[in-house]
Amino acid sequence: MAEHNPFPGENNTGHVWDDNLRELKNPPPRWWMLGLWASILWVVGYSLLYPSWPVGQEPTPGILGWSQMKEYQEGMAQVEAKRAKFEDQIKGMSANEILADPGLKQYTLASAKVLFGDNCSACHGSGGQGNPGYPVLADDDWLYGGTTAKIAESIAIGRQGAMTPHKDILTEAEIDTLAKWTVQMAETNGEGGSEEGWNLFKTKGCTACHGQSGNGVLAELPGGNIVTVGAANLTDGIWRFKPGGYESARYTIVNGVNQPSNPDARNAVMPAFGQTGQLTDQEIKKLVVYVHELGGGQ
Amino acid sequence: MSTNEAAKPPSAVDDLYEEADDWHVNTGGETIHAKRIPGRWRTFKWLMASVWLIFFLGPYLRWDGRQAVLFDIPNRQYHIFSATVLPQDFWMLSLLLLFFAILLAVLTALAGRVWCGYFCFQTVWTDLFTWIEEKLEGPPAARRKLDQAPLTARKxxxxxxxxxxxxxxxxxxxxSFxxxxxxxxRLWSTFFTGQANGAAYTTVALFTAGTYVLAxxxxxxxxxxxCPYARIQxxxxxxxxxxxxxxxxxxxxxxxxxxxxxxxxxxTGDCVDCNQCVVVCPTGVDIRRGQQEGCITCALCIDACDQVMEKVGRPRGLIRYASLDEIEGRPTKRMxxxxxVWVYSTILIVALAGIVYxxxxxxPVELKVLHERAPLFVLQSDGSIQNKYTLKILNKTPEPVTVRVSASGHDDLILMGAEDPILSEAGGVTPTNVFVRIPERALKSEQQPxxxxxxxxxxxxxxxxxERESVFIGPRR
Structure with missing residues (x-):
C-alpha cells in the first residue's frame, strides 16, 4: 500500500498496486441501490405477511395467516368439490350402468387408476398384467367369473383357491400323464388332450373342481355368471401358475394349492378388501369398472 | 503493491488514461433532459410509435361474438380471428418466433437499431413519459431548475x-396486456369490483410498477x-x-x-459546434463521436442538425442516414x-409460408393413439393376442362431433370396444379405450403396424x- 498517494484528489481509497492500479470510492449505480432498498423492503413486507421468524416451536404466523398446509387443504377441498358431482352420480348407479355411460366411465377409470395402483398393482401388476403366482386381470380367463357382479364379489369378500396335493393319491406315472395332458390341452385350446389323460381326469376326481369339460366351470347361471370354486380353466393357453408347462403343472398336481399342512403347496389368496374395511363400497364399485375394462370383462 | 515513490507511470499509459478520461460512462447519476424539437424524424417517430395503439385497442375487437384475438390460457385455446389454435398446433409459434428474430436481424443489418429507435416499448413509453414531463414542467432548462428547487406547493x-x-x-x-x-x-366489469382473478391483479401491479420505474x-x-437486444443488434x-x-x-x-x-x-467545416445534436439526444450521446453503444438510432439528431444547417444557410444532411462506406467515400452496393438480404428474405418467406400453411x-379433428405398455399384449382364452389402445380424439371444432372408429393392418384383426360411435366433445380431447385381437398363429412378426x-x-x-398409425405387439417368435 502506498504511503504517499500518487493520485490525490481523485476519490480513491489510497490502495494502489503496481504503481497505478487503484481502488476508487465510486458509489454503486442508482438502479443498483434502488434494487437493494427494494429487496430490503421486500424482506420486511414478506416477514410481516408470511410465516417467517423462528420463535419457539412455531414460526411467527404472519398477518395473512397463510400456511402451506392450509393451502394444500384448500386445494384438496377444491378438487373434492369438482369430483363430488361425479361421485354423487356414481353413488346411485351400478357398475354396469357406469359402463354404459361414456363420460362417467372415463371419470371412473381415471379415478380408479389411483385405487388400483394403491391396492391391486402390488400383486396384479400396474396394468393388470399379473405376476408369478398372481392372475392376469387383463385377459378374459376368469377363475371366479368376469362379470361386474363376480368381480365385485372377488374384491369385497376375497378369494381362496384350494387343490388337494396328489403326491399320495396318484402314482408317479399318473401324475406324469396328467401333467403332460394339461400341456396338450393348453397348446390345442382343449382339443388335443390324450385319451389316457382324459380318463384319469374324469376318474380321479378332477372334474369336481375343474368341471366336466376341464374349463373350470361347474355350472352356468342366467346372466352370464358362472359357478366355480376357482379352479383353473385347463382348456386355454393361459397358465394359472407361471411359468406354465409340464414342470409347473406337475408341481401343482403334486403339492396342491393352499394346504396349511403342506408348506410346498402353491399360494392363491386374494384378501377381502370389502370385509376388512380397506375399501368402501363406492371404491369397490369404481375398481370393478376399472378391472372390467382392463381387457377381459364379460 | 508499490512503495516506490519515484515510480512514475510510463508515458504510453498516460495516453491510455487520457483516452479513458475522454470516455464518458453514463450510469444514470444525472437525469438526461433532452430537448424536443419538431421535424421529419420526430413525426416519423410518432407515426411508428402509434402501432402500439393496437396493443391498447386490440382486445376490444370482436369477431363472431367473441374477442377477435384471445389467448385463453385456462382453456388452452388461442383465438385469432376465425382461427382457433390449440396447443397441439404450437409448432407454428416457433415459426412465428423465427420470423420475428430474422426480421429483427434483417432490419438491423440494413438500417441499424430500427427496433430500438422507433418501436421498442422502452423507447416509446419513455418518449411518452418525457412528453408528459415537458408539458407539465417545461423545456429542459426549466426541468433542471425545478429538480434543484426546494420543495414548494407548486413543485x-x-x-x-x-x-x-x-x-x-x-x-x-x-x-391492456x-x-x-x-x-x-368482463375484465373491466370485474377488475374494479375486486372480482377479477388474482393473476390479473398481480400482472397489472407488475406492469404498473415496471412501466413507472423503467420509463x-x-x-x-x-x-x-x-437490455440484451442492444448488445446483439x-x-x-x-x-x-x-x-x-x-x-x-x-x-x-x-x-x-x-x-x-x-x-x-x-x-472550418460545416459543423458549427452548436451541440444541438447532443441536446436533443434521449440517451445523451454525442453522435459526432461515431457509432456507439448508447445510440438507439432514433434519428432525432438528424432533425436538430438539419434545422441548424437551414438556419445558417448550409446544406442539410450533415447528420444523415448513411453507411460507413458512403461516409468514407467507398463505393456502395445496392441493397x-x-x-x-437474399438469405434473410428467404428465411422470412419460409417462416411466413409455414405459418400460413x-x-x-x-x-378439424385429430387422432392420437397410445399403446398400452403394461402389459404390451395379453393372451386370451381363445388363443388370440390382445393389445389395448387409448385413442384420444381431439375435436377442434366448436360443436360436438360423433365419430366411428375403425382399424386395419391385418386380415384377422378384430377391433373391440368401438362398436358404438363416440361423441367427441367440442374443443377438447375425448379419450376412449379399444382392444385389438389377432389370433396368435396368424401373427407373422413380433410387431405388426x-x-x-x-x-x-x-x-x-x-x-x-x-388416421393414425400404431403398432400391434405380440410374443417374441
Missing part, C-alpha cells in the same frame, strides 16, 4: 400530477445496461448498414459561426445486390376424418 403539485399520470399509463399498460388473455369487457426513472439506463451492424451518421469529412474541423464572417473561403390447414381411422360428420354436413 409538489407539478411533480405529483406527473407521477400520477405516469402511474395511470403504467396501469393501463398492464390492464391482461385484456389479451381474458375477455376484455419514468431508468429510461436510457435500461438500454445501456439492462450492435454487433450485427457492418460498413454497409445505414445509420444516423455524422459526416466527419464535411463537418470537421468544427468552428463557431462568427458574426459577420464570410461564408465563402472559411477554414438488392447484397447476399445477406399451418393456419389454413388446421385439421396397424392403422386406426376415425370418421364422422360435422353439424354443417362437412365430413371429418383422421
Amino acid at each position: 409538489a403539485r407539478i411533480k405529483g400530477t406527473k407521477h400520477i399520470l405516469w402511474i395511470l399509463i403504467g396501469f393501463f399498460t398492464g390492464l 391482461v385484456a389479451w388473455f381474458t375477455d376484455a369487457p 419514468g426513472f431508468l429510461r436510457e439506463q435500461t438500454c445501456f445496461w439492462l 450492435g454487433v450485427m451492424l457492418d460498413k454497409t448498414t445505414i445509420l444516423p451518421t455524422y459526416d466527419e469529412k464535411r463537418g470537421e474541423p468544427r468552428g463557431r459561426v462568427k458574426r459577420g464572417g464570410k461564408e465563402e473561403g472559411r477554414a 438488392i445486390l447484397r447476399p445477406r 399451418g393456419l389454413t390447414s388446421l385439421a 396397424i392403422t386406426f381411422y376415425i370418421d364422422g360428420t360435422r353439424a354443417s354436413g362437412t365430413p371429418v376424418e383422421a
Whole structure:
C-alpha cells in the first residue's frame, strides 16, 4: 500500500498496486441501490405477511395467516368439490350402468387408476398384467367369473383357491400323464388332450373342481355368471401358475394349492378388501369398472 | 503493491488514461433532459410509435361474438380471428418466433437499431413519459431548475400530477396486456369490483410498477445496461448498414459561426459546434463521436442538425442516414445486390409460408393413439393376442362431433370396444379405450403396424376424418 498517494484528489481509497492500479470510492449505480432498498423492503413486507421468524416451536404466523398446509387443504377441498358431482352420480348407479355411460366411465377409470395402483398393482401388476403366482386381470380367463357382479364379489369378500396335493393319491406315472395332458390341452385350446389323460381326469376326481369339460366351470347361471370354486380353466393357453408347462403343472398336481399342512403347496389368496374395511363400497364399485375394462370383462 | 515513490507511470499509459478520461460512462447519476424539437424524424417517430395503439385497442375487437384475438390460457385455446389454435398446433409459434428474430436481424443489418429507435416499448413509453414531463414542467432548462428547487406547493403539485399520470399509463399498460388473455369487457366489469382473478391483479401491479420505474426513472439506463437486444443488434451492424451518421469529412474541423464572417473561403467545416445534436439526444450521446453503444438510432439528431444547417444557410444532411462506406467515400452496393438480404428474405418467406400453411390447414379433428405398455399384449382364452389402445380424439371444432372408429393392418384383426360411435366433445380431447385381437398363429412378426381411422360428420354436413398409425405387439417368435 502506498504511503504517499500518487493520485490525490481523485476519490480513491489510497490502495494502489503496481504503481497505478487503484481502488476508487465510486458509489454503486442508482438502479443498483434502488434494487437493494427494494429487496430490503421486500424482506420486511414478506416477514410481516408470511410465516417467517423462528420463535419457539412455531414460526411467527404472519398477518395473512397463510400456511402451506392450509393451502394444500384448500386445494384438496377444491378438487373434492369438482369430483363430488361425479361421485354423487356414481353413488346411485351400478357398475354396469357406469359402463354404459361414456363420460362417467372415463371419470371412473381415471379415478380408479389411483385405487388400483394403491391396492391391486402390488400383486396384479400396474396394468393388470399379473405376476408369478398372481392372475392376469387383463385377459378374459376368469377363475371366479368376469362379470361386474363376480368381480365385485372377488374384491369385497376375497378369494381362496384350494387343490388337494396328489403326491399320495396318484402314482408317479399318473401324475406324469396328467401333467403332460394339461400341456396338450393348453397348446390345442382343449382339443388335443390324450385319451389316457382324459380318463384319469374324469376318474380321479378332477372334474369336481375343474368341471366336466376341464374349463373350470361347474355350472352356468342366467346372466352370464358362472359357478366355480376357482379352479383353473385347463382348456386355454393361459397358465394359472407361471411359468406354465409340464414342470409347473406337475408341481401343482403334486403339492396342491393352499394346504396349511403342506408348506410346498402353491399360494392363491386374494384378501377381502370389502370385509376388512380397506375399501368402501363406492371404491369397490369404481375398481370393478376399472378391472372390467382392463381387457377381459364379460 | 508499490512503495516506490519515484515510480512514475510510463508515458504510453498516460495516453491510455487520457483516452479513458475522454470516455464518458453514463450510469444514470444525472437525469438526461433532452430537448424536443419538431421535424421529419420526430413525426416519423410518432407515426411508428402509434402501432402500439393496437396493443391498447386490440382486445376490444370482436369477431363472431367473441374477442377477435384471445389467448385463453385456462382453456388452452388461442383465438385469432376465425382461427382457433390449440396447443397441439404450437409448432407454428416457433415459426412465428423465427420470423420475428430474422426480421429483427434483417432490419438491423440494413438500417441499424430500427427496433430500438422507433418501436421498442422502452423507447416509446419513455418518449411518452418525457412528453408528459415537458408539458407539465417545461423545456429542459426549466426541468433542471425545478429538480434543484426546494420543495414548494407548486413543485409538489407539478411533480405529483406527473407521477400520477405516469402511474395511470403504467396501469393501463398492464390492464391492456391482461385484456389479451381474458375477455376484455368482463375484465373491466370485474377488475374494479375486486372480482377479477388474482393473476390479473398481480400482472397489472407488475406492469404498473415496471412501466413507472423503467420509463419514468431508468429510461436510457435500461438500454445501456439492462437490455440484451442492444448488445446483439450492435454487433450485427457492418460498413454497409445505414445509420444516423455524422459526416466527419464535411463537418470537421468544427468552428463557431462568427458574426459577420464570410461564408465563402472559411477554414472550418460545416459543423458549427452548436451541440444541438447532443441536446436533443434521449440517451445523451454525442453522435459526432461515431457509432456507439448508447445510440438507439432514433434519428432525432438528424432533425436538430438539419434545422441548424437551414438556419445558417448550409446544406442539410450533415447528420444523415448513411453507411460507413458512403461516409468514407467507398463505393456502395445496392441493397438488392447484397447476399445477406437474399438469405434473410428467404428465411422470412419460409417462416411466413409455414405459418400460413399451418393456419389454413388446421385439421378439424385429430387422432392420437397410445399403446398400452403394461402389459404390451395379453393372451386370451381363445388363443388370440390382445393389445389395448387409448385413442384420444381431439375435436377442434366448436360443436360436438360423433365419430366411428375403425382399424386395419391385418386380415384377422378384430377391433373391440368401438362398436358404438363416440361423441367427441367440442374443443377438447375425448379419450376412449379399444382392444385389438389377432389370433396368435396368424401373427407373422413380433410387431405388426396397424392403422386406426376415425370418421364422422360435422353439424354443417362437412365430413371429418383422421388416421393414425400404431403398432400391434405380440410374443417374441
